[in-house]
Every structure is written in structure tokens, then in C-alpha cells.
Amino acid sequence: MRKIYFILLLHLIVFSGSSQKIHIIGLIDYQSDERVYGNKYIKNQLIELENTFKNTDYEADTIFFLKEELADTNFVISKIKNLQVNQNDAIFCYVAAHGYNKNNELYPTVRLGTTNQSDIYLGSLKQLLTQKQVRLYVLLNESCNVLYKTHQVFSRNAPRTNLNKKTIKALFNDSKGSFVMMSCNVSQRSIITDEGGIFGQCFFNALNEQFYSELPHWEVIAQKTAQLTPKKVLENDTSFIQNPIYENNIQYVESNKTQEEIEKQIVIDASTNTYRVDDFEIEIKTDKGRNDIVYYKSDTIRYWFKTTKACFLRLIDIWPDNRICLLLDNYEVKPEEVSKWVEIKIAKGKSIICVAPFGVDYLMSFASTQPFCKLNLMIYKGTKFVKEDLKDVLSCSRNSPNNIVLEDKLLITTKDRLSIAKPK
Numbered sequence: 234m235r236k237i238y239f240i241l242l243l244h245l246i247v248f249s250g251s252s253q254k255i256h257i258i259g260l261i262d263y264q265s266d267e268r269v270y271g272n273k274y275i276k277n278q279l280i281e282l283e284n285t286f287k288n289t290d291y292e293a294d295t296i297f298f299l300k301e302e303l304a305d306t307n308f309v310i311s312k313i314k315n316l317q318v319n320q321n322d323a324i325f326c327y328v329a330a331h332g333y334n335k336n337n338e339l340y341p342t343v344r345l346g347t348t349n350q351s352d353i354y355l356g357s358l359k360q361l362l363t364q365k366q367v368r369l370y371v372l373l374n375e376s377c378n379v380l381y382k383t384h385q386v387f388s389r390n391a392p393r394t395n396l397n398k399k400t401i402k403a404l405f406n407d408s409k410g411s412f413v414m415m416s417c418n419v420s421q422r423s424i425i426t427d428e429g430g431i432f433g434q435c436f437f438n439a440l441n442e443q444f445y446s447e448l449p450h451w452e453v454i455a456q457k458t459a460q461l462t463p464k465k466v467l468e469n470d471t472s473f474i475q476n477p478i479y480e481n482n483i484q485y486v487e488s489n490k491t492q493e494e495i496e497k498q499i500v501i502d503a504s505t506n507t508y509r510v511d512d513f514e515i516e517i518k519t520d521k522g523r524n525d526i527v528y529y530k531s532d533t534i535r536y537w538f539k540t541t542k543a544c545f546l547r548l549i550d551i552w553p554d555n556r557i558c559l560l561l562d563n564y565e566v567k568p569e570e571v572s573k574w575v576e577i578k579i580a581k582g583k584s585i586i587c588v589a590p591f592g593v594d595y596l597m598s599f600a601s602t603q604p605f606c607k608l609n610l611m612i613y614k615g616t617k618f619v620k621e622d623l624k625d626v627l628s629c630s631r632n633s634p635n636n637i638v639l640e641d642k643l644l645i646t647t648k649d650r651l652s653i654a655k656p657k
Contacts, residue, residue, distance in 0.1 A: 253368070255323040255405055256316060257283070259297035260309060262330035265347050272329040274429025275375070278437045279327070285444070289398045303330070304346030306353045313361055322367045323405050328355065328374030329430070337419055343374070359413060369405065369483065371451070372413045375423065375430040400449040407554070412451050414458065414479035423475050424466050431469070432477060435461040448556070448613050452589030455479045481649045484553050484592045514541045515600035515639040517548075518574070526645045528587040534645075536560075536577040536585070540600050543568050547599040547630055548577065549619070553592025553647070557619040557626055560585070563604050583615075587647050594645040603636045605629070 340355035416432030
């Protein structure tokens with residue numbers, strides 16, 4: 234089974250509160266034969282990416298390996314092992330070269346040159362990046378069993394000007410963990426064009442869009458790439474099935490605020506609040522109970538509340554990246570719902586699904602005898618995010634003159650699992 238791969242690591246210096254380098258090293262084979270010539274597209278995209286960082290006051294440096302260096306796997310491994318990194322650094326790695334799969338393994342063996350002396354198992358490369366113990370690494374690869382050339386180019390990259398510096402900071406400096414994405418599943422083929430692989434074109438299109446997003450996330454990049462790639466492949470040849478797969482283990486930490494700090498703020502600010510006052514009580518639960526709650530990606534999450542009086546209810550979800558999602562606001566608990574478990578419905582016909590970012594969520598409910606103050610919202614794909622920071626949200630929800638406010642909270646752990654995109 235023949236495949237194409239390409240590895241790249243970008244070297245970037247970020248001048249923020251704490252110094253960070255994003256290391257880009259390019260292992261790009263576009264010279265071994267005509268079938269991989271299109272990989273020059275990826276190389277050009279990486280150079281353009283470097284310019285993007287520079288245009289937003291980031292200092293960037295891109296390093297590519299020579300053809301004779303790619304032919305020696307030991308040299309490549311040694312180079313990466315000896316790469317000087319700090320714990321706050323990031324590594325961006327993209328793989329494009331010939332390759333094959335042994336024994337139906339999840340990861341392919343990449344042939345960076347023309348002989349088996351240049352072979353390296355992608356899983357070993359992933360382990361090598363993990364051992365670097367950096368803040369974040371992103372590993373991508375373009376792969377196929379048999380290259381299939383077409384001449385249709387659909388990539389339309391938006392001009393990277395006037396970018397919001399916060400978007401790059403969110404993707405590279407406010408994130409930590411690992412992200413691995415491959416262009417197709419085991420035993421599948423990938424299409425490469427004269428302008429580069431379809432997977433690569435879809436990925437950079439998705440990345441470009443996120444540069445202009447108010448809520449940039451690697452998970453969004455992965456989902457858009459995984460959804461668009463099989464569609465574009467089928468447009469070229471209906472006999473091809475190409476489903477990108479990815480593993481997202483990235484957590485987002487805004488302003489380096491830890492989960493312990495969030496928990497401390499919630500507890501301290503709640504010192505005068507309780508879930509019960511006399512005969513007035515609020516309680517929430519999930520379909521997995523109240524303790525040791527764990528959900529995995531794509532799981533449906535169900536919530537219930539119970540109050541002992543008619544009141545107004547507010548429900549917020551503090552995500553692992555510190556964004557605050559408003560699930561319910563000023564919901565008026567009816568007399569017939571008092572002292573009963575009532576399932577929370579966010580919208581007709583819609584369910585609450587476990588999605589990235591993964592980590593620890595803080596689900597907080599507030600019950601009040603009077604309506605709550607208004608919060609400023611930003612709506613993204615139907616999800617309501619609160620613009621105020623956590624301190625202001627808690628103050629607004631807890632402090633109300635001549636009013637009784639109760640609260641209850643749950644800690645929920647969310648985790649990722651291997652995602653396999655299916656063509657639509």
C-alpha cells in the first residue's frame with residue numbers, strides 16, 4: 234500500500250507574557266518522483282504561514298531538510314532529538330512523502346527518500362514529539378496508497394492581512410497538549426493534485442478561516458478538514474473513499490489560569506451562597522449522576538434540575554478553556570415543576586453534545602426569586618458564549634438586592650477519543 238507523507242516543524246518566537254518558540258521542521262519529499270511533486274504546495278503554504286506570523290508581530294523561522302538528509306532516518310531522528318526546546322514551546326509537524334502500512338497498523342511507515350534506509354514509523358515520530366515535553370505539538374500527514382492525479386484546484390486562501398493577534402495566541406500560546414491528524418484511514422487512498430494533496434488544501438483552508446475567527450480552535454480546523462476532504466475527493470473520483478482521522482488532546486488555558494484557580498474563585502466567591510435557604514433548595518444532576526462524571530467526545534449529555542419553589546433559573550458551563558457557555562437564562566420554574574426532576578432542554582430538537590475543548594467543565598446553576606441581570610452574549614454556531622469574565626458573571630448571578638439566590642455546581646470531565654470522519 235503506497236502512501237504519501239510530509240513532515241514539517243515551524244520555528245516561531247512569540248513575545249508575550251512568557252517566551253515561546255514554535256518549531257517548524259520540514260521533511261518534504263517532492264523530488265523522488267513526479268507523483269510527489271505536488272508537495273511543493275505544502276512547502277509554499279508553510280512559507281506563507283511564516284509570513285503570517287511575521288505580519289502579526291511574531292518572529293518566525295522555517296527549517297527544511299535537504300534531499301540527501303531525508304534519505305537518512307537516523308539523521309532526521311537525531312536532528313529532532315537534539316532540537317533545543319523549552320516546556321512552553323510548540324512544535325508544528327506536517328508529513329508528506331511516500332509510505333506504506335505494515336500489518337494494518339493505525340500509523341503508516343513513511344519513506345522520506347527512495348530506500349528503506351529512509352523509512353520511519355509515524356507512531357515512532359509521534360512518540361518522539363511526545364518525549365520533547367513541549368507545551369503543544371501538532372502532527373499532520375498527507376498519505377495515500379496509490380497517488381491519483383487530477384488537475385482541479387479548489388483551494389482559495391483568504392489574504393492573511395489584518396489578522397487578530399489573539400487568534401494566533403489562542404492556537405499556539407493558550408493551548409497545550411497534542412494534535413495528530415492523518416489524511417485517510419488505514420487501507421484507504423488519498424488524492425494528490427499538481428497543487429498538492431486534497432487533504433492539505435482542505436487543512437490550510439480551514440486554518441485560514443480560523444485565523445479570522447473570534448473563537449479559534451484546533452477541533453474546528455480538524456472537523457472542517459475531515460468533512461471537506463471526502464467531499465472533494467468524491468468530486469474527483471467516485472471510486473475513492475478517503476476519511477481523515479485525528480486525535481485531539483489539546484486543552485486551552487486562557488491567560489494561563491489553571492483549573493485550580495477557577496475552582497478557588499468559585500468557592501471563595503460563593504462563601505455567602507448555598508444550595509438551600511430554609512425550605513428553598515436547588516439541585517442539578519446529569520444522566521451519569523453527580524459524582525465522578527465522565528463524558529467522551531460525541532456523547533449526548535443530559536441535565537436535570539430540581540427546586541423546591543417557583544423561581545428563576547440560570548445555568549452556565551465553564552469550559553476547560555475558560556469560556557463561559559450560557560445554557561439557560563431566566564428560565565421560569567413553573568409551580569407544576571416544583572420538587573420534581575425537570576430535564577433541561579436548550580432548544581427544541583437539539584441535544585447537548587460533548588465536544589472539544591476537553592478537560593474539566595464546571596456546571597453551575599443559580600436559582601433566584603427574581604430575574605437575573607442581563608449578560609452580554611456572543612453566539613457562535615448556535616452556542617451562546619458570555620462576553621464578561623468569570624468574576625463578573627458570578628457577581629451578576631449571585632448579587633441581587635432583596636433577593637434570595639441559591640446555587641449548585643458539578644464537576645464534569647470530558648475526554649477525546651479517536652475521531653473517524655465519514656463522507657457525507
